[in-house]
Amino acid sequence: MTGGSVHKGLAREILQTLFIGTELSWLMTLLVFLSACFGEAARIPLAAAGLLYPFVYVTARLSRFRSWPAKAQAGAGTAAAVLALGGLAVFMPPAPLISLGSIKYWIVILVVGGFCFLRGGFAAVKRIDRVNFARSFQFGMLTLLAVTAFSALAHMRQSTAVALAVAFLVCGFSGLWLARIAEISENKRTLRATWVIMVAVALLAFVLVSAGIIVLFDHELLERALAVMYWLGEQVGRALRWFFSLFEPSEQPELLAPPPPMAGEGAADGGRAMSEAFRKWTRIIAHVMFTVSWCSFFAMILYHNILHLMRWLRKKMEPERAASYEETDVSFVDDIKALFQAIVRLAGKVWRRLSRLGNRLLGRRRTEEIAIAGIYRKMLAWGESKGAPRASDQTPYEYMERLTGLYPEFERAFRAITDSFVAARYGGYAPGETDMENAHKSWRAIKSKPRPSAGKRSLVAEPER
């Protein structure tokens, strides 16, 4: 991997997927907020919109929209979805026909329909490979939206729905990440089986996490679910007591004891206080999700812009290396590392240019000249420590020849440092970034290796035997 090069790779794909995933969270959060604003009445159409949206999205992204008719198709599909929403709002219970007069319904339809239209239109200008689409995270959207629809239809608490959505996103992304890493590490071989396994694991994790969320946070639902279990347990206990009572003649077994009261009824007060707290938390989570989704959207935009800017700058500054900044497939960690290295290097370049300008304005010797002189002095000191000090009448190149004669393995390193130093010292040419890098690298190579060359004279006379 070329040091400092920025790749199209997993980093971008993760961010893109995050963008897509958070787009879904927008939609879901939008639905949740609208539901909270408009109450029960909006629940059905919102659920229907959540179900229909992915079909519009999929349609828009599958087709290669480069021509106006194709875009018109996307627009038509979106319009159809909006109309379908309206139809559902009209005909699906408990939204009777008279609800058409409700402004809330139309606001909901317009907002959701507008979102679908805008998103569908945005997606229409992008091209997506059908194969990649099949492997992408898109089908997870269907699951997420199914969750949303279910939460709307099953009277699930909003907090639970939000938490489930978060769990789904986390598990889904983890599965995607693992699958992509596996795919890249296998050198792009077709990994349908691995994909299926990874996504299945992700879904299973989602189910488990969802169950955990429900168990831990949604006490009302939990208690409602547990009440049945309590009743069943009680019935079993009663049955056992009756059985054992057969062996006790004095006592009358109690059969068909009245069922215990529903746990929910008894715990209503405590549950209400808890639900308030969790409602507050889920609202916070929903806000966080919304913020994260917007941040990731802007991060995506920023990423792309930084990518293009850095490539343009690199081509300007190092045209001979421009060809190396091509897209490659590397691991996610290398990709992120390369991105940050490139950012740091770019920042360093900008800083050096500014300091050069400052030095020039102030009439100071340039920092690169000072730096290369420092490296050369270190090389001189190193040579002296090895018993080969520079003679006063030796020029830098003569000394370089002498050191090369003693340590031929460092010939290139000596030359790199000497060339840059001579140009700076006698010509006033500040070494460029590449020259400085070579000089630093050369110096590190020289000082890191111990004195390896064979046939070297020992500076200490061996004692006579």
Next chain:
Amino acid sequence: MTDKQQLLNDSEVEAVKQAAQDLIDNVEKVIVGKRDAITLVLVALLCEGHVILEDVPGVGKTMLCKAVAKSLRCSFKRIQFTPDLLPSDVTGINFFNQKSSQFQFVPGPIMANMVLADEINRATPRTQSCLLEAMEERQVTIDAETVPLERPFLVLATQNPVEQEGTFPLPEAQLDRFLLKVQQGYPTREEEETILRRFELSNPLDDLQSIYSGSELLGFQGKCRRIFVEDSVCEYVVRLVRATRTHKAIRLGASPRAAQGLFQAGRALAAIEGRAYVIPDDIKFLAGPVLAHRLIVNSEARLRGGSKERLVEEIVAETPVPVV
């Protein structure tokens, strides 16, 4: 110090380097294995200095001069110095044309861009002096009339250090006018075999083509004058030259003209090497050819048999090079 803003850019330096390489390659079609000598002649060419080639007979001194002259599309004249050569034979004369009844100037062979003064030590001091005046002043005076010499003007003189009978060795004071003294030396065994093969069927000098003109050479000379010399390198030149004046074995050291010559020659060599700046290595390489022939050693050193070149090497070894 040269204003760095007027220094050569990379393309200009590359142009001079390429031209020098072309000239060297062209001359090497005739001269075998004497790259250093060719480079030194080229250095003199680029800084408008004159060269004296002193060596034993038959090593190619005249051939080198002719090859260099032929590589340039300049006027070239050869003067074979003999004891009976008169100054007017060198500079030219005004003679009375009876047909036109006017004095007519007939230019001498010195009126050329490149002059080969072959065996200069065989002419009388009087004849030598008229040549040397032209070398220094780049003009000749004939019958109280001063005639400037066309640029570029380069004198390549040769002399034989072996035969002393019937010769008039140039005094060191006058040798000072020559920028460089070049000694070719004998070729190696392989080089000598190559010479034999090369000259087997024909003289390659006859087929040698001119590759640059006089005006182009002037352009290259102008570029060389813009080669950057850092202060410490300039100081190094001065220290070297001044050291020749205080050496115990030297009666008369190098003059300021020598310092100037070493300075300019360093620039020319830097340009030939493709650099826009002079480095101490250039000065060290040129110190011997530029300074040695200008020195007058004392009798003790002469009796000891030490060469001037060896003295210059000692001085160079004792003079610290400016590095850090």
